Amino acid sequence: MMELLSVIELDDAIERALAEDVGHGDLTTRATVPSGKRGRARIQVKEPEIVLAGAFVFERVFTMTGSAPQVLKLADEGSRLRNRMIVGEFEGEMSGLLTGERVALNFVQLLSGIATLTRKFVDAVAGTRAQIVDTRKTHPGLRALEKYAVRIGGGRNHRFGLDSGILIKDNHIAASGSITRAIDRARKFAPHTFLIEVECETLAQVEEARTAGADAILLDNMTLDDIRRARAQVGPDLLLEVSGGVTLETVRSIAEAGVDLISVGALTHSARAMDLSMRIESL
């Protein structure tokens, strides 16, 4: 997990979530569960199949709730798990397991939902040149985690934020005067480490962008025919990205139209939480 996500950033998100849920304390557990009592928590899949993401959260959460957990089992990130298969098994102080249960599940169900949906899109375009990429349509405060889940699902990350990509849209064009002038300004003032991508709504714009030296073009809500024409127009080397209302039904035909990247907002803003159950037994 180390290479993928900063531990500081992860712990920060979990601490916020625990603070939000525990507040002044887990009153029910405090009143009913004796200190020192130990338990074993087993998390299982309750869906036909999922792609697992974020399961390392359990250990972090249970550590923060004072459970001093021992990890008995933990499925690999990215593994496909079918109904009733085990996500993880942990032994520790019972009270901490109970206090952390909901927060941990909220994370893993969300992230596995994103990884699972991403995997479906990725599988749908298998064999084409197209890659599935995410967007900035993430839940506020959870972007790093959600983009990690996209990677686990086989997707590729688009820019993480406004600071990790140049994407010239209609308002930037209008403010600069033309696509050509917007590209010139970006070429001159932004760090040279970035490609310049331009969002286009017409083939005429595509032509202007290509001529002005754009490195990538984002075709926004174009028909399949126009997408094919755009590819022919720009040649094979310029990166073509498509966005706008892409679904599992339409994604393959878009891929086959010859694009390089298909960005799908739904990966993060509409992924359904995967159902997982946690059973805790006394020891």
Add this chain to the structure above:
Amino acid sequence: MMELLSVIELDDAIERALAEDVGHGDLTTRATVPSGKRGRARIQVKEPEIVLAGAFVFERVFTMTGSAPQVLKLADEGSRLRNRMIVGEFEGEMSGLLTGERVALNFVQLLSGIATLTRKFVDAVAGTRAQIVDTRKTHPGLRALEKYAVRIGGGRNHRFGLDSGILIKDNHIAASGSITRAIDRARKFAPHTFLIEVECETLAQVEEARTAGADAILLDNMTLDDIRRARAQVGPDLLLEVSGGVTLETVRSIAEAGVDLISVGALTHSARAMDLSMRIESL
């Protein structure tokens, strides 16, 4: 909005989201949009109908991005808006409008999605004694906002966290020895300001909980018949809550079985983001 949500807490969530999205800076806007240029942003509905929630976020975001916005129009929280109707209109520094656009939309689309879905559930049980309540299955870090959206949609909040309700579940019962002992411990050690609610899976448990003095009973994944029997068994005054896999299709029959509260995790963990468009024009 003041009465519903803490401004400090709201600003904190927005600052985090902006930090996450803007990072080292909005490179495209910095390169292409001249300082001082002003614009007008108009946000419109792109769904058949939504229940609006969180629209006050626009002004806060645009203020933080340095746009010094003037609010020209702003629809009321909770209003039902149909396709193409206007959510809000803002005038301000163009660069700040562009930099804040995505973050603001991410908030309002999520919250309106929750309010809209909640409203559907609430309407579905109209005329019964049942109230629709939310759960703790929220996106980590966003609970206060998501529970606010539930209220805007006509729902009622269940406990905000582990510190705002006593809910005795199977593990608490096991740790205490019995339902009766768990209730006794809660009655003795928790603040007296809380009701005592017990989660039951069988009618025998319902009976024990009632006898031991529970104030509310949560029927977990019971059949409609058992729900009706539970109501008969406990009489009209004890609060009955139902949870577990409730859908828009099943909610009314559950309500008509005579329960007081129906908790629906989907309100927050599965609400679809409502589609909104923001158009910005130069001034």
Add this chain to the structure above:
Amino acid sequence: MMELLSVIELDDAIERALAEDVGHGDLTTRATVPSGKRGRARIQVKEPEIVLAGAFVFERVFTMTGSAPQVLKLADEGSRLRNRMIVGEFEGEMSGLLTGERVALNFVQLLSGIATLTRKFVDAVAGTRAQIVDTRKTHPGLRALEKYAVRIGGGRNHRFGLDSGILIKDNHIAASGSITRAIDRARKFAPHTFLIEVECETLAQVEEARTAGADAILLDNMTLDDIRRARAQVGPDLLLEVSGGVTLETVRSIAEAGVDLISVGALTHSARAMDLSMRIESL
């Protein structure tokens, strides 16, 4: 301690206190105590008798000041200790013991003061049905710790904050129009997990609250006679709480008047710090 207090929250309070005291550094120790020198700190009671609370703070403080402490002795939380008895004994880097001494003592002397005073009130009502509860009159920023000390002293916690109890006071009544309407609104809009308690100043108000379905009544500054009348009026099952100027002299007669809860602001806002001495010897 795990079950009672969040470690994150505790460490946060200690870090703030250390930052406040150490600031740019412990100049005297830095100048006069050689690095590597080790010492042993012994903390003793300098009062006739105390109820100990918060002694786990020593180890946390000395760890943060870099003393790498070893715990040689540590008295149990809640134990009654007489003059000269040992609270704890720690061995570690001398400089860290010296730097942390005052901060650690400030915590433990305050918390033991609260536990000791609480225990006196609790003992004073022994054998009656009354429980001693705290209030929200705590030192800003220290509420969780101070309420923990009340529990250690045998008291019960009232609500932790405005979010963990419904308590309808005169201004809420005035704003709603009547006690009955205020109760109706609370019953409808607040989470169902809360009892509804109403503060009353007259027996007529008590009657209205009872009729309107209040679950608990707070009798504010009533005479003993009126307290007894209130109990007779509401019957044995409705919770009766008394507050206002309760002292060790008056508390038993109030308890014998038949109330369930007696809230005492003095537990937290007026508890005297217990005198403890820390002696550190070189090793």
Add this chain to the structure above:
Amino acid sequence: MMELLSVIELDDAIERALAEDVGHGDLTTRATVPSGKRGRARIQVKEPEIVLAGAFVFERVFTMTGSAPQVLKLADEGSRLRNRMIVGEFEGEMSGLLTGERVALNFVQLLSGIATLTRKFVDAVAGTRAQIVDTRKTHPGLRALEKYAVRIGGGRNHRFGLDSGILIKDNHIAASGSITRAIDRARKFAPHTFLIEVECETLAQVEEARTAGADAILLDNMTLDDIRRARAQVGPDLLLEVSGGVTLETVRSIAEAGVDLISVGALTHSARAMDLSMRIESL
């Protein structure tokens, strides 16, 4: 107030206190007080006499709770107010006044308690050369505010923390080998901006400290006779401080023994909260 206390620091303490008290929200007020309703809050003294400190907190708190307060009256910091006299009067949104009431009172009652007690000690030594100074025995997290209250009460601040004074105690002496060596080390390694003060328990130590060039001597728990002897021994120019169990009964005789400074831990760790009432009326 500006010169005395940092606004950033003050707001930080208040935000923490509000977060602690309001948590997920002021449930009672949210349920019963209509948005937009306005009120007037009047704070009055309920003690024979107080020295007011911290009254600026009201406006800050009510601003943060969204009351948008208008200050109608506000007594001067440090003014002596008798029973029923008015501390302040504020008009604003009713809900914010109610939500902020307890937090604001917790601050002002504590700070006024400290200022009032300090004033008593200061008055007790009027006409002598002695000044009353505070200690580091403050409530964790509240030191800046509590030391401010001491100044308002006419006292003088001792060091704010371990970084604002050199005070050589027994352990520093032991670690260095002797008083003389400890002073030498401090003279060499600490910033030259500090005096060197040495805590002494015997007249022999006083003599060694004087000879070694101490600038100030703290006489710890000495008899009046020994204090007088110490003064005679060191001459009139070396600063003499006395600490240890000083009370209102003993302070004047200590002052008359010829010391410059008398430090009193009780100013901050044992000041009784001053009783204030807040009445809020609807507008």
Add this chain to the structure above:
Amino acid sequence: MMELLSVIELDDAIERALAEDVGHGDLTTRATVPSGKRGRARIQVKEPEIVLAGAFVFERVFTMTGSAPQVLKLADEGSRLRNRMIVGEFEGEMSGLLTGERVALNFVQLLSGIATLTRKFVDAVAGTRAQIVDTRKTHPGLRALEKYAVRIGGGRNHRFGLDSGILIKDNHIAASGSITRAIDRARKFAPHTFLIEVECETLAQVEEARTAGADAILLDNMTLDDIRRARAQVGPDLLLEVSGGVTLETVRSIAEAGVDLISVGALTHSARAMDLSMRIESL
């Protein structure tokens, strides 16, 4: 300033600097300057010539120190100012001007030093195709401000951090097996919004990088002759960057060797603070 730097981020840096400098309070000013006294601060250049950067810091600092400043004069960012010319003039509460003086100067002297040095490098390559860019060799915690100063001085920013550029160095090459494989991996896994730049130490490496499709090549510590050969080898369109020990003496000949970018660590890690004087007069 709005477009260049986030206000939140700026204020955060200033608050930290003030906390660090003011600590428990500005003791000298508190003791000697009466509350309410007003003053006028004038900041002047004490160098032959500077390029001004960061002068907006004065107003922010004086606001935070409670001076409520009025801006009488403020030179433009990026303006060249000669000895004795005025940077700014501010009127406000005297105590706040004094308390903020050093912190404000520390910022502006540093940033103007960077802008001034950058301008010299930029002027030195005027008329060539080369642009001067900065590095990540900045003072910890001050990168955003220091990179802003580089822009003000006419320089261009290289990547802001490890997240805003792909730069393949020797260890990445070794870990991947070859330049070609490293480029392939970056092309596949990193967001497509980035160019791929490869650091090369030999012309053979340059050739491999070019063949494998690198978009930019960083020539590390190469001779002028090799730089010229590298240009000839890669043709005119591939971006060539040079780094390593570049000085004002050598920069022009490097530029004339035909490179696009010259990165200079000294811009930020070795810029001399520009001397400015602040005179404050009483009003």
Add this chain to the structure above:
Amino acid sequence: MMELLSVIELDDAIERALAEDVGHGDLTTRATVPSGKRGRARIQVKEPEIVLAGAFVFERVFTMTGSAPQVLKLADEGSRLRNRMIVGEFEGEMSGLLTGERVALNFVQLLSGIATLTRKFVDAVAGTRAQIVDTRKTHPGLRALEKYAVRIGGGRNHRFGLDSGILIKDNHIAASGSITRAIDRARKFAPHTFLIEVECETLAQVEEARTAGADAILLDNMTLDDIRRARAQVGPDLLLEVSGGVTLETVRSIAEAGVDLISVGALTHSARAMDLSMRIESL
């Protein structure tokens, strides 16, 4: 290191620096370096000679970047290292070594630069009574670390901030009316733990300060002759400090003029970063 610098404070500075540099992630390393690959980092001097300061930062940084480093070698703080000598050697996860390299070097190069320059000034006055002291002209946010480096270089710290010294300057004098009145006010209102130092520009001011009881005098930008006269005038016991444009060329003659302290802003604001190289090899 424990005695010199707070670990909390150090980690906080490093976390901020890493957050600033890593942002959304180290993209190049993530794409090209396999998880689990281990490496060895060796840091060497690339200057004729340095005084090492801050080398403990490497282990902290590599720990935070997830490298789980093992320390193979680490030179002592304050040791003089010549060209090619080894600062430290660390083994750990390769990706974490690469991600942390620049941040760690930025710290150690800066701090060693300060220690090295300080050592030169200290050596230049060897055998005189003068000590070299730093100033508050530090990089915002880095003061504690920079003052630590001064100590490592053999210098002494002047006040850490406005709260750790009384230094009366021209504006304080003007606001009080005279040097005498300013000293009186400071003597009365500031904690007694501080000396009173007065900044003087003329010998007449020196005389007034001495007469009014100043403990130390700061001679600002005086000639050598006037410095000698000042010493003669005040006698041997009053502390004399000199500041203003002190260089390695002038410092010894100033020291020989008989002053106690020479404060040098250049120690922190103009120290050149020491060049260090880090080589990482695969294991």
